[in-house]
Amino acid sequence: MRFAVSATLDAIEGRLTLDPALARGVVDLAEVVRLVDLDSDEAKPASLRRLGHVIDALGAHLAEDGVAVYPVVDRSVLSDLDLTSNERMVVRRWADDRLVEVLDEPGDRVLELAELLGVPVVSRQTFPQWSERYPWLPGGLLAPGPTGVSARGEPHPGRAGSRVMTRVWRCPEPGCATFADASGAQPPPRLVTGAPTCPRHRQRLADAGPRPQTRVRAVRIDGTVRRRVVVRPETPLLVGRAPESGLSLSPWLGEEAMRWISRSHLRLELHGDALWVVDSSTKGTTVRTRGGPVRLGSGQAYELADDDVVALYEGVELARPAVLPGGAVAPSSVMAEAPTIAIRRPH
Ligand SMILES: [Zn+2]
Incomplete structure (x- = not known):
């Protein structure tokens, strides 16, 4: 059981980010750990694993795998005696590693973040005291429940580009x-x-x-978006079966794709405004452009247009998230290592 708990917390840790390019929702950890009906462990007044249920529910709502959340944490959570000493230690480590934002007075921070990042707040609260400052409320809120999240209204407009x-x-x-x-x-x-x-x-x-420009690209494998990656200026991002750094696709590849795709198959490079793909594979890369497919052999580079789709193998694609919508396949669960209840996609 101890192993299962720490494996779950490790998996959750991989879905926490303060990076504006990757956060897909904002959560208040102090609230989430106390949503007792989210798991079968209702005897525990607080549990860190409930964050995993919330992340799973958001992923199901977005029909995307590997979604990351931006957690805001009231400082009191770090010494909350309703959590186990191991859980408190984990939250402190997350704080040290800057995976959670620790605040003395969170106030309206989750709402402010949601607006600036252009993402929803996953919360059961409705924040009536802040409705004047955030006229989009209760839109932009996703209420987590035992079977998934339900939207309280339309998504808010956000303030991207402010x-x-x-x-x-x-x-x-x-x-x-x-x-x-x-x-x-x-x-x-x-x-x-x-x-x-x-x-x-x-x-x-x-x-x-x-702020330096960045480019976000989604990786879709057999119809399911598995990960998003951020390309930063002058920092090549490697993608392949198992590159030394960057994104390893092996967890999601079938046998044929494993044979076809090179360990380090390609890299993405951002130079100024221009996003380039550089092939480094043995079998090549195809870029699907408006003008038709472009084949790249080893070492060849190609400047990507906004709507281009890079294919490493049939069904293994990389493109702007809007170009690669999520599929019908259910995302895998961050709670897979632990006893869990089913999180279904709300209709
Ligand atoms: Zn400071």
Whole structure:
């Protein structure tokens, strides 16, 4: 049982992110751990595994595998005695690794994040006290239940492209790990009377220039989107059967595809505005373009247009998420290692 619990927590850990390009929903961990009807373990007032159920439910709702959430955590959760000492240790590690955002007063942070990231809040709350500041409420909320999430209204419009999200921010606090580098993976600042502020140190942030461009691509295998990847400037991203770094496709490949696809099959490179695919395989890569298919042999590079689809093998595709909608296949569960109840897609 102990092994099953830690394997589940490891799997959950792989679905946590503060990266604006990858987060598909915002959750309040203090709320989620106490949703007792989400699992069969109702005797436990708080359980970290309930986060896995919420992630599964969001994935089923989005019809996509491997979705990541942005967790906000009230500092009190780190010492919540209703969690086991192991669970508290895990949350503290997540905080240290910057996989969760720890706040003294979360307030409306989940709503602010959802708006800035353009993603839903997965919560059973309806936030009436914030309805003036967020007129889209209760739209944009997905209420998690034992059989999946249900939408409370239309998705909110989001504020993608707002100045807060197109700049890099720097915190004056020495040693601030979050707002220090020039990475595009920086989480959104907190807005205090409109001014970008460090959520941790509560200091006004300085504008450190434009945020580097990134490109998000979805990987769809046999009709199911398995992962999203972010391509960053001047940082090649390797994709293949089992590349040294980057995205390994082997967990989802059938026998034929395993034989066809090279260990490191291709790489994506972002130079300025231009996204390139560079083949490094033995059997080649096909790019499906508006003008017809383009075959790439080993070492050949091709600048991708917005709607191009890169195929490593039949049914193994990589493209902009909007070009590769999720399929009918049910996403695999983050809870697969532990006893679980079925999470069905709501209709
Ligand atoms: Zn700071």
